[in-house]
Amino acid sequence: MALSYSVYDVFTDTKLAGNPLAVIFDGGGLGDEAMQAIARETNLSETVFVQPADNPAYTARIRIFTPGRELPFAGHPTVGTAIALAERAHGAAALDLVSVLEENVARCAVPSGSGTARRALPNSTCRANPSRYRCRSTGSASLTRCP
Numbered sequence: 001m002a003l004s005y006s007v008y009d010v011f012t013d014t015k016l017a018g019n020p021l022a023v024i025f026d027g028g029g030l031g032d033e034a035m036q037a038i039a040r041e042t043n044l045s046e047t048v049f050v051q052p053a054d055n056p057a058y059t060a061r062i063r064i065f066t067p068g069r070e071l072p073f074a075g076h077p078t079v080g081t082a083i084a085l086a087e088r089a090h091g092a093a094a095l096d097l098v099s100v101l102e103e104n105v106a107r108c109a110v111p112s113g114s115g116t117a118r119r120a121l122p123n124s125t126c127r128a129n130p131s132r133y134r135c136r137s138t139g140s141a142s143l144t145r146c147p
Contacts, residue, residue, distance in 0.1 A: 039065035
Protein backbone atom coordinates (compact mmCIF):
# COMPACT_ATOMS: atom_id res chain seq x y z
CA MET A 1 0.00 0.00 0.00
CA ALA A 2 1.36 3.44 -0.94
CA LEU A 3 0.39 6.49 1.11
CA SER A 4 0.90 10.11 0.15
CA TYR A 5 2.75 12.17 2.74
CA SER A 6 4.86 15.29 3.24
CA VAL A 7 7.35 16.29 5.89
CA TYR A 8 7.02 19.85 7.18
CA ASP A 9 9.32 21.97 9.31
CA VAL A 10 7.06 23.86 11.72
CA PHE A 11 8.01 27.05 13.64
CA THR A 12 10.55 28.07 10.99
CA ASP A 13 10.81 29.30 7.42
CA THR A 14 14.07 27.42 6.82
CA LYS A 15 14.19 23.88 5.46
CA LEU A 16 15.61 21.26 7.83
CA ALA A 17 15.13 23.53 10.85
CA GLY A 18 12.27 23.94 13.32
CA ASN A 19 10.05 21.10 14.50
CA PRO A 20 9.61 18.33 11.88
CA LEU A 21 6.16 16.88 11.22
CA ALA A 22 5.03 14.06 8.94
CA VAL A 23 1.55 14.53 7.45
CA ILE A 24 -0.01 11.37 6.00
CA PHE A 25 -2.73 12.67 3.68
CA ASP A 26 -4.72 9.48 3.09
CA GLY A 27 -4.97 8.01 6.58
CA GLY A 28 -8.69 7.25 6.45
CA GLY A 29 -8.38 3.53 5.89
CA LEU A 30 -5.69 2.89 8.48
CA GLY A 31 -6.31 1.23 11.83
CA ASP A 32 -4.78 2.31 15.13
CA GLU A 33 -1.99 -0.29 14.97
CA ALA A 34 -1.00 0.69 11.44
CA MET A 35 -0.91 4.41 12.36
CA GLN A 36 1.23 3.66 15.40
CA ALA A 37 3.62 1.53 13.33
CA ILE A 38 3.97 4.26 10.70
CA ALA A 39 4.62 6.87 13.42
CA ARG A 40 7.36 4.62 14.81
CA GLU A 41 8.80 4.27 11.32
CA THR A 42 8.89 8.04 10.67
CA ASN A 43 10.46 8.47 14.14
CA LEU A 44 9.51 12.17 14.26
CA SER A 45 8.12 13.82 17.37
CA GLU A 46 4.64 13.69 15.77
CA THR A 47 3.01 12.16 12.71
CA VAL A 48 -0.47 13.30 11.65
CA PHE A 49 -2.97 11.11 9.83
CA VAL A 50 -5.54 13.06 7.84
CA GLN A 51 -8.96 11.44 7.65
CA PRO A 52 -12.34 12.53 6.31
CA ALA A 53 -14.12 14.81 8.76
CA ASP A 54 -17.20 13.50 10.54
CA ASN A 55 -18.89 16.81 9.69
CA PRO A 56 -18.66 17.65 5.96
CA ALA A 57 -18.45 21.37 6.81
CA TYR A 58 -14.99 20.79 8.32
CA THR A 59 -11.71 20.47 6.45
CA ALA A 60 -10.59 17.14 7.92
CA ARG A 61 -10.26 14.98 10.99
CA ILE A 62 -6.70 14.49 12.19
CA ARG A 63 -5.10 11.97 14.52
CA ILE A 64 -1.72 12.73 16.02
CA PHE A 65 0.77 10.00 16.94
CA THR A 66 4.21 10.06 18.51
CA PRO A 67 6.45 7.02 18.05
CA GLY A 68 5.01 5.69 21.34
CA ARG A 69 1.36 6.74 21.57
CA GLU A 70 -1.56 8.77 20.22
CA LEU A 71 -2.03 12.36 21.45
CA PRO A 72 -5.46 14.00 21.82
CA PHE A 73 -4.07 17.38 20.68
CA ALA A 74 -0.75 19.09 19.98
CA GLY A 75 -0.05 22.59 18.70
CA HIS A 76 2.64 22.15 16.07
CA PRO A 77 0.91 19.21 14.35
CA THR A 78 -2.33 21.21 14.16
CA VAL A 79 -0.60 24.26 12.69
CA GLY A 80 1.55 22.23 10.30
CA THR A 81 -1.38 20.14 9.07
CA ALA A 82 -3.46 23.26 8.37
CA ILE A 83 -0.64 24.61 6.19
CA ALA A 84 -0.13 21.22 4.49
CA LEU A 85 -3.83 20.87 3.63
CA ALA A 86 -4.05 24.46 2.37
CA GLU A 87 -0.98 23.98 0.14
CA ARG A 88 -2.27 20.65 -1.11
CA ALA A 89 -5.68 22.11 -2.01
CA HIS A 90 -4.60 25.52 -3.27
CA GLY A 91 -0.88 25.35 -4.04
CA ALA A 92 1.59 27.83 -2.64
CA ALA A 93 -0.63 30.79 -3.57
CA ALA A 94 -1.04 33.49 -0.94
CA LEU A 95 -4.51 32.67 0.33
CA ASP A 96 -6.25 33.68 3.52
CA LEU A 97 -8.44 30.85 4.73
CA VAL A 98 -9.49 28.98 7.83
CA SER A 99 -9.10 25.23 8.17
CA VAL A 100 -11.39 23.57 10.68
CA LEU A 101 -9.80 20.36 11.94
CA GLU A 102 -11.53 17.76 14.10
CA GLU A 103 -9.23 16.39 16.79
CA ASN A 104 -9.79 14.02 19.68
CA VAL A 105 -10.42 16.88 22.14
CA ALA A 106 -12.11 19.56 20.03
CA ARG A 107 -12.65 21.22 16.68
CA CYS A 108 -9.88 23.73 15.94
CA ALA A 109 -10.09 26.62 13.51
CA VAL A 110 -6.66 27.53 12.16
CA PRO A 111 -6.47 30.75 10.11
CA SER A 112 -3.64 30.65 7.58
CA GLY A 113 -2.24 32.57 4.67
CA SER A 114 1.02 33.02 2.79
CA GLY A 115 2.64 29.98 4.44
CA THR A 116 1.84 31.05 7.99
CA ALA A 117 -0.83 30.00 10.45
CA ARG A 118 -2.07 31.14 13.81
CA ARG A 119 -2.16 28.47 16.47
CA ALA A 120 -5.63 27.48 17.60
CA LEU A 121 -6.32 26.38 21.15
CA PRO A 122 -8.36 23.21 21.86
CA ASN A 123 -11.57 24.53 23.38
CA SER A 124 -15.17 24.84 22.28
CA THR A 125 -14.52 27.97 20.23
CA CYS A 126 -10.83 27.39 19.43
CA ARG A 127 -9.94 31.05 19.44
CA ALA A 128 -6.77 31.78 17.51
CA ASN A 129 -3.67 32.83 19.41
CA PRO A 130 -2.16 35.96 17.84
CA SER A 131 1.29 34.33 17.64
CA ARG A 132 2.26 33.31 14.11
CA TYR A 133 4.24 30.23 13.20
CA ARG A 134 5.80 29.45 9.87
CA CYS A 135 5.85 26.10 8.09
CA ARG A 136 7.76 25.02 5.05
CA SER A 137 7.50 21.71 3.27
CA THR A 138 10.73 19.75 3.01
CA GLY A 139 9.31 17.83 0.08
CA SER A 140 6.96 14.91 -0.32
CA ALA A 141 7.22 11.31 -1.40
CA SER A 142 5.27 8.09 -1.40
CA LEU A 143 5.37 5.98 1.74
CA THR A 144 5.50 2.41 0.53
CA ARG A 145 6.61 0.43 3.60
CA CYS A 146 3.37 0.12 5.50
CA PRO A 147 2.20 -2.66 7.79
